[in-house]
Amino acid sequence: MHAQERELASLTHPEPLPLYRYPTASMRLGCSLGNFLLFARTDPESNLMGLWASEDQWYCGRLRISLRTPSGPLLPSATLLRPEAQETEYEGPGVRARKRIWVPAGTAWDRAVVWTLELEGDGQGPARLWVQLDAVWPPIVEQEGLRRAEPEQQEKRVRCRLERGVVVAVTQPLCGRPATEVRLLGIWGGVPEPAAHHFGEPGTTRLVYELTLPPGTPTRLHWVLLTDPGGEAAAWQAWQSMPCPDRLYSDTLGYLTGRLSLPSLLTPSPAVNRGFQWAKVNTLRTQCRYPSGYGFTNDPPQDILVVRDAAWYILGNDWLTPDFSRGMIELVLRESVRIVRMDRGLIIAETRHGFVCANAGVDLSNVPPGYAALLPLDPDASAAAIRRELAERANWEPAVIVSDTFGRAWRNGIVNVAIGVAGLRPLEDYRGRQDPYGNELRVTVIAVADELAAAAELVMGKTERCPAAIVRGYRFEAGDGSGRELLMPPERDLFR
Numbered sequence: 001m002h003a004q005e006r007e008l009a010s011l012t013h014p015e016p017l018p019l020y021r022y023p024t025a026s027m028r029l030g031c032s033l034g035n036f037l038l039f040a041r042t043d044p045e046s047n048l049m050g051l052w053a054s055e056d057q058w059y060c061g062r063l064r065i066s067l068r069t070p071s072g073p074l075l076p077s078a079t080l081l082r083p084e085a086q087e088t089e090y091e092g093p094g095v096r097a098r099k100r101i102w103v104p105a106g107t108a109w110d111r112a113v114v115w116t117l118e119l120e121g122d123g124q125g126p127a128r129l130w131v132q133l134d135a136v137w138p139p140i141v142e143q144e145g146l147r148r149a150e151p152e153q154q155e156k157r158v159r160c161r162l163e164r165g166v167v168v169a170v171t172q173p174l175c176g177r178p179a180t181e182v183r184l185l186g187i188w189g190g191v192p193e194p195a196a197h198h199f200g201e202p203g204t205t206r207l208v209y210e211l212t213l214p215p216g217t218p219t220r221l222h223w224v225l226l227t228d229p230g231g232e233a234a235a236w237q238a239w240q241s242m243p244c245p246d247r248l249y250s251d252t253l254g255y256l257t258g259r260l261s262l263p264s265l266l267t268p269s270p271a272v273n274r275g276f277q278w279a280k281v282n283t284l285r286t287q288c289r290y291p292s293g294y295g296f297t298n299d300p301p302q303d304i305l306v307v308r309d310a311a312w313y314i315l316g317n318d319w320l321t322p323d324f325s326r327g328m329i330e331l332v333l334r335e336s337v338r339i340v341r342m343d344r345g346l347i348i349a350e351t352r353h354g355f356v357c358a359n360a361g362v363d364l365s366n367v368p369p370g371y372a373a374l375l376p377l378d379p380d381a382s383a384a385a386i387r388r389e390l391a392e393r394a395n396w397e398p399a400v401i402v403s404d405t406f407g408r409a410w411r412n413g414i415v416n417v418a419i420g421v422a423g424l425r426p427l428e429d430y431r432g433r434q435d436p437y438g439n440e441l442r443v444t445v446i447a448v449a450d451e452l453a454a455a456a457e458l459v460m461g462k463t464e465r466c467p468a469a470i471v472r473g474y475r476f477e478a479g480d481g482s483g484r485e486l487l488m489p490p491e492r493d494l495f496r
Contacts, residue, residue, distance in 0.1 A: 106255025379420025
């Protein structure tokens with residue numbers, strides 16, 4: 001037994017997360033597994049149907065692990081969907097098996113896919129078992145429900161070789177580019193080596209392992225597909241330093257359990273909210289058709305939209321840009337309390353303040369690379385603090401408006417609006433007054449603070465690095481106002 005495996009016996013595993021169990025034959029697709037670096041789709045038997053990375057590199061089109069005894073193949077009986085993994089149970093003459101596929105999350109080895117095989121002979125004597133791995137590297141095998149690779153990705157060719165019992169699959173350089181797409185496939189720990197192997201063209205691999213299972217003694221093996229965009233040397237370094245997969249699985253469970261403790265977002269659909277405890281861990285999905293493409297839910301009979309990874313699975317990976325990186329998505333969802341709409345590369349969200357805006361107000365413009373600008377925690381308090389500082393330092397106490405640029409429904413272009421105020425009433429109520437023709441105004445309320453903010457934007461500009469503007473000559477109603485007065489109450493919101 002490996003030293004790390006012995007050490008693992010003393011670890012305390014987190015409580016198991018809830019699961020769904022289905023007859024394998026009743027499933028059309030499996031789930032999706034991801035950690036924002038690597039994204040995998042599975043079939044009902046816990047095989048890989050597609051593996052791609054956040055930098056839009058395709059690492060695998062299909063990888064199937066099949067089990068066979070001298071009496072014939074082991075057949076799947078049930079598949080279990082967990083937040084962190086998918087498992088399939090197999091039964092055959094003299095052998096029981098369980099195959100688990102999972103992607104580490106919250107670890108330093110988040111570019112790996114791991115299959116854990118738990119095997120046990122249930123006969124009187126040793127049982128023989130053959131484990132066969134069939135991999136298809138790009139070009140991608142197209143199947144319904146899978147994201148389509150770009151033509152350049154589909155034209156890639158992979159060269160394979162066996163080294164130290166591990167398959168090394170390297171993408172041939174395209175258009176003079178360096179060969180950075182590297183995959184290492186084999187058993188963690190290196191023993192046993194495959195009894196046979198075959199590399200076909202273009203880009204196929206077959207490995208066959210022959211095992212002898214002692215009766216009543218479980219055998220546990222880990223097959224790892226490790227990817228690395230940094231080249232072959234970096235991939236081998238990661239492979240050699242990779243800890244016991246059981247430890248990584250325990251760490252992944254702990255990470256996802258922590259994700260489940262975070263506050264839930266609210267969405268327009270009660271069905272979405274019911275499934276959000278699963279969506280927060282960003283792993284388990286099964287298929288469901290949405291107008292914008294295939295999304296994934298955690299329970300086929302329900303219509304549960306995955307919120308946390310919406311940019312990948314609902315908007316579609318093709319719409320992600322460098323400005324909408326995984327860090328950006330994390331910030332948007334951290335700043336949100338309700339997802340209002342997701343479409344065409346945008347997330348429209350309600351912030352904790354009650355503002356409904358694109359990307360929850362998270363802005364990557366006018367900040368250094370690698371940074372993001374967030375909305376103030378309390379815009380009214382920020383406005384009051386600025387007013388107080390001006391009074392103390394300059395003996396000047398103007399009204400203060402804290403503003404940000406928002407988009408507008410049914411109108412092109414963004415407009416500066418007030419999100420916090422101090423020293424003025426943000427609204428001027430004309431109701432009850434008469435217009436020049438003697439008509440009584442019944443609904444007219446002017447958003448004074450918004451109009452002042454919009455006018456100030458013309459002076460400050462978007463890229464001139466001017467942080468403030470002074471508005472002179474406007475007679476406003478002084479008072480203890482709040483930016484929240486500009487928000488439409490939910491009971492009056494006809495579009496909520």
